[in-house]
Amino acid sequence: MGGYRLHQLATVRKLFIYLLLLSLPVKALAQTSLNMTQGVTEISGKVYELHMLIFYICCAIAFVVFGAMFYAIFNHRKSKGAVAADFHESTKVEIIWTVIPVIILIAMAIPATKTLIAMEDTSKSDLTIKITGSQWKWHYSYFGEEIEFFSLLATSSEEIDGIKEKGANYLLEVNNPLVLPINKKIRFLLTSDDVIHSWWVPDFAVKKDTVPGFINEAWTKIDKPGIYRGQCAELCGQAHGFMPIVVHAMEEDDYEQWLIGKRQDVERQKIEAAKALANNMPLDQLMTIGEKVYLERCSVCHQPNGMGLPAVFPAINGSPIATGDISLHIDTIVNGRSGTAMQAFALQLTDQEIAAVITYQRNAWDNKTGDVIQASDINAFKNPAEADKKSEEEQ
Amino acid sequence: MKTSIESNNIGSTIESELVASDTASSHDDHHAPSGWTRWVFSTNHKDIGTLYLIFSLTMFFIGGAMAMVIRAELFQPGLQLVEPNFFNQMTTVHGLIMVFGAVMPAFTGLANWMIPMMIGAPDMALPRMNNLSFWILPFAFLILLASLFTEGGGPNFGWTFYAPLSTTYSPDSTALFVFSVHIMGISSIMGAINVIVTIFNMRAPGMTLMKMPMFVWTWLITAFLLIAVMPVLAGAVTMVLTDKYFGTSFFDAAGGGDPVMFQHIFWFFGHPEVYIMILPSFGIVSAIVPAFSGKKLFGYNSMVYATVSIALMSFLVWAHHMFTTGMPVFAELFFMYCTMLISVPTGVKVFNWVATMWRGSLTFETPMLFAIAFIVLFTIGGFSGLMLAIVPADFQYHDTYFVVAHFHYVLVSGAVFSIMAAAYYWLPKWTGNMYNQRLSLWHFWTSLISVNILFFPMHFLGLAGMPRRIPDYAIQFADVNQIVSIGGFAFGLSQLLFLWVVIKCIKGGEKAPAKPWERAEGLEWTVPSPAPHHTFDQPPKID
Numbered sequence: 001m002g003g004y005r006l007h008q009l010a011t012v013r014k015l016f017i018y019l020l021l022l023s024l025p026v027k028a029l030a031q032t033s034l035n036m037t038q039g040v041t042e043i044s045g046k047v048y049e050l051h052m053l054i055f056y057i058c059c060a061i062a063f064v065v066f067g068a069m070f071y072a073i074f075n076h077r078k079s080k081g082a083v084a085a086d087f088h089e090s091t092k093v094e095i096i097w098t099v100i101p102v103i104i105l106i107a108m109a110i111p112a113t114k115t116l117i118a119m120e121d122t123s124k125s126d127l128t129i130k131i132t133g134s135q136w137k138w139h140y141s142y143f144g145e146e147i148e149f150f151s152l153l154a155t156s157s158e159e160i161d162g163i164k165e166k167g168a169n170y171l172l173e174v175n176n177p178l179v180l181p182i183n184k185k186i187r188f189l190l191t192s193d194d195v196i197h198s199w200w201v202p203d204f205a206v207k208k209d210t211v212p213g214f215i216n217e218a219w220t221k222i223d224k225p226g227i228y229r230g231q232c233a234e235l236c237g238q239a240h241g242f243m244p245i246v247v248h249a250m251e252e253d254d255y256e257q258w259l260i261g262k263r264q265d266v267e268r269q270k271i272e273a274a275k276a277l278a279n280n281m282p283l284d285q286l287m288t289i290g291e292k293v294y295l296e297r298c299s300v301c302h303q304p305n306g307m308g309l310p311a312v313f314p315a316i317n318g319s320p321i322a323t324g325d326i327s328l329h330i331d332t333i334v335n336g337r338s339g340t341a342m343q344a345f346a347l348q349l350t351d352q353e354i355a356a357v358i359t360y361q362r363n364a365w366d367n368k369t370g371d372v373i374q375a376s377d378i379n380a381f382k383n384p385a386e387a388d389k390k391s392e393e394e395q
Numbered sequence: 396m397k398t399s400i401e402s403n404n405i406g407s408t409i410e411s412e413l414v415a416s417d418t419a420s421s422h423d424d425h426h427a428p429s430g431w432t433r434w435v436f437s438t439n440h441k442d443i444g445t446l447y448l449i450f451s452l453t454m455f456f457i458g459g460a461m462a463m464v465i466r467a468e469l470f471q472p473g474l475q476l477v478e479p480n481f482f483n484q485m486t487t488v489h490g491l492i493m494v495f496g497a498v499m500p501a502f503t504g505l506a507n508w509m510i511p512m513m514i515g516a517p518d519m520a521l522p523r524m525n526n527l528s529f530w531i532l533p534f535a536f537l538i539l540l541a542s543l544f545t546e547g548g549g550p551n552f553g554w555t556f557y558a559p560l561s562t563t564y565s566p567d568s569t570a571l572f573v574f575s576v577h578i579m580g581i582s583s584i585m586g587a588i589n590v591i592v593t594i595f596n597m598r599a600p601g602m603t604l605m606k607m608p609m610f611v612w613t614w615l616i617t618a619f620l621l622i623a624v625m626p627v628l629a630g631a632v633t634m635v636l637t638d639k640y641f642g643t644s645f646f647d648a649a650g651g652g653d654p655v656m657f658q659h660i661f662w663f664f665g666h667p668e669v670y671i672m673i674l675p676s677f678g679i680v681s682a683i684v685p686a687f688s689g690k691k692l693f694g695y696n697s698m699v700y701a702t703v704s705i706a707l708m709s710f711l712v713w714a715h716h717m718f719t720t721g722m723p724v725f726a727e728l729f730f731m732y733c734t735m736l737i738s739v740p741t742g743v744k745v746f747n748w749v750a751t752m753w754r755g756s757l758t759f760e761t762p763m764l765f766a767i768a769f770i771v772l773f774t775i776g777g778f779s780g781l782m783l784a785i786v787p788a789d790f791q792y793h794d795t796y797f798v799v800a801h802f803h804y805v806l807v808s809g810a811v812f813s814i815m816a817a818a819y820y821w822l823p824k825w826t827g828n829m830y831n832q833r834l835s836l837w838h839f840w841t842s843l844i845s846v847n848i849l850f851f852p853m854h855f856l857g858l859a860g861m862p863r864r865i866p867d868y869a870i871q872f873a874d875v876n877q878i879v880s881i882g883g884f885a886f887g888l889s890q891l892l893f894l895w896v897v898i899k900c901i902k903g904g905e906k907a908p909a910k911p912w913e914r915a916e917g918l919e920w921t922v923p924s925p926a927p928h929h930t931f932d933q934p935p936k937i938d
Contacts, residue, residue, distance in 0.1 A: 033860075034855040035858050043787075050787055051785075054788065076752065076755050085753075087693070116724065116731075135564075160474055196654055198719055208719055211655055233862045237560060237564060309547070312480065
């Protein structure tokens with residue numbers, strides 16, 4: 001046994017050296033964040049303090065408990081001639097180490113309760129934003145304004161596949177960030193179109209699930225202008241890792257300016273849509289726009305080659321919908337298919353884009369139908385009554 | 396009866412009686428069939444225990460291989476090896492296999508082997524049900540693994556299978572998943588009934604409840620938890636099945652259902668399940684620590700009461716998994732307080748183990764090393780659990796790598812380490828041979844170091860904002876993920892050492908005496924090593 005123990009010690013020493021070597025890269029991580037953010041709101045600061053408080057309490061308990069244990073390990077070992085004592089119960093001791101933890105827990109619970117109650121008080125807000133999660137993007141709608149938009153991942157698939165070098169905000173960048181004013185109490189109403197997602201911005205200490213069919217509430221009041229990034233936190237399907245959140249927080253004046261610009265955009269889009277209705281595009285132009293829309297919006301599921309994923313997402317190449325009745329094809333894209341992952345794109349894309357992508361799907365790959373669909377067809381499908389009236393007037 | 400003659404607990408007067416009874420009913424060979432029928436038709440608690448343990452080890456390596464796929468994909472940012480959909484299948488099936496295929500069957504295997512020997516019973520009370528409860532398990536996992544090869548792939552919605560991702564949006568193979576979980580549940584319930592009936596009816600005369608070894612106590616309580624919650628899981632999967640295939644709307648708001656109700660039902664099963672996977676560990680550690688400290692377990696009674704109160708309270712904390720679902724404040728407060736409170740009896744257990752070691756005369760054989768590592772690392776998992784209980788902070792931790800770190804500390808360096816400790820502690824009894832000490836030390840130290848390189852930095856990833864269950868991540872998480880993956884590969888390789896030690900030990904090695912651990916207590920050490928096919932045909936005498 002003696003030789004065996006010596007060997008054991010030698011092994012231990014060797015392994016400790018390896019452990020030291022392995023801990024070296026930790027120094028190189030100095031810039032990488034290793035702790036929770038203090039964030040940019042009063043609440044996020046409080047949450048950080050609470051986190052550190054409990055962490056230190058745990059460290060103190062660990063110091064005492066492990067300290068006693070390692071003292072015993074080093075001093076009460078048989079090899080040092082330790083003789084076992086005989087005690088094995090003490091009601092007094094058991095009561096002491098039941099009561100002391102309870103007191104510590106109460107000390108933790110008081111600040112936690114206070115912070116929680118403040119976090120859940122969504123009353124007296126200055127501004128309300130509705131956040132809708134769907135596979136795999138966020139939709140933001142500003143209450144009292146005619147402003148709403150989708151926010152999608154802006155990182156290119158070349159970066160993800162390692163063809164292009166990854167940018168600084170890899171996977172944490174979007175096409176349309178949520179824009180918010182600072183120093184205002186902003187209430188969020190959260191819901192979902194399909195599965196459960198979770199809207200999380202660490203700098204605000206806001207994480208709330210978006211549940212289909214239900215509306216959750218959360219709020220924040222941002223102290224500093226800046227760009228704050230977060231991610232979906234609830235597993236929501238294959239592109240769960242690819243639906244980031246970006247919030248652009250600005251001074252109130254800048255925010256007002258942004259609102260004005262956004263309102264003008266809305267007006268411009270209306271005019272463009274009206275123009276598109278009157279304007280019939282040639283096939284090649286529709287195909288170019290359609291391909292772009294397809295790659296951005298459809299190819300995540302249906303794949304760039306239109307083949308889909310067997311038994312998960314149907315192929316579009318050679319599919320009965322994309323080669324058959326046009327109105328069924330339009331219906332599928334405009335209204336989606338309930339009970340499947342196919343979403344309604346009526347509000348996500350303009351009539352022009354829907355027309356283009358349908359034209360693309362009906363002419364790309366082996367689907368050489370030769371069909372050309374125009375924005376006016378989509379508009380007629382969406383508003384059959386209006387279309388009827390129009391045709392009556394023409395007669 | 397040779398068994399009893401060699402045991403030193405039995406007085407010589409009883410010996411002669413036993414010898415007489417042995418000659419009168421000498422039919423041992425009749426009960427020990429050879430070849431494959433020995434295993435397939437077995438009603439012997441030791442053989443079935445062995446089957447459970449081998450099955451568990453196999454599943455541990457299959458589930459571990461999936462973890463290796465996950466860590467390889469996460470070695471650097473970008474998508475390199477697997478598609479996101481397959482990545483999700485790996486995280487899902489890894490979780491299901493480790494929980495239902497590795498940890499739970501390992502405990503049932505240990506229960507089968509040890510409980511009858513610890514309470515002086517000749518076998519489990521319901522031997523045929525014992526056979527059935529094991530032999531349906533391989534089919535459950537064959538179905539689950541086969542689903543990975545179906546068109547559209549296997550389950551990809553996480554082992555927690557939240558609706559409606561697992562209903563409306565799930566792959567066609569979901570029915571296979573549901574069926575396999577049903578079989579696992581039936582197996583667990585049968586195993587649990589067997590444990591309860593055995594403990595209540597087959598204890599040797601004089602083995603009162605408060606004299607039972609802690610392992611028996613913790614398993615008794617675990618068995619009650621299993622019977623209480625496995626049917627709830629069965630209900631949850633059945634509702635998923637009917638929602639997906641038969642047009643019901645339990646979890647679909649459009650039909651008047653509620654997706655969050657799924658989470659309530661799942662976690663009403665899921666939280667006691669957490670304790671199902673740790674209470675037997677408490678029993679194992681409570682057997683090993685005294686044996687190598689040379690002292691009796693400190694506070695036996697309080698250990699029993701603490702276990703019972705943990706089990707009862709485990710029914711009152713489920714919604715701490717759901718703080719971000721939008722519960723009312725009073726519910727959040729209630730579940731926060733209950734969760735904090737459950738750390739009190741858990742703390743009492745840790746304090747009792749430390750008090751057992753205090754002023755003992757400690758030796759550090761491999762089982763003890765694993766038990767000490769268990770106490771330290773499980774407690775670290777307990778601390779992060781306490782942090783997670785604090786609702787405002789949980790809003791930041793929830794669904795991040797902080798949670799992943801937390802539950803791997805309690806399940807890998809907790810439950811799995813305790814199972815390793817148990818294996819080293821009882822291998823000499825099972826095989827009749829000592830394990831190779833040098834290799835076992837290598838296994839321990841490589842496991843201990845790599846498990847911490849694997850899971851400790853995950854705390855930092857979570858705090859820095861990395862969500863769990865993502866196949867690709869932002870640049871700032873790259874360095875730490877690389878370290879974690881290296882730790883993961885090292886931990887995976889270390890477990891091959893364990894396999895080697897076990898195989899070597901089964902094949903041969905230094906012969907083990909009936910009681911290889913000088914100061915161990917318990918009836919299992921009164922029978923020879925390896926334990927004969929039948930033990931305690933006549934109940935032992937307990938003073």
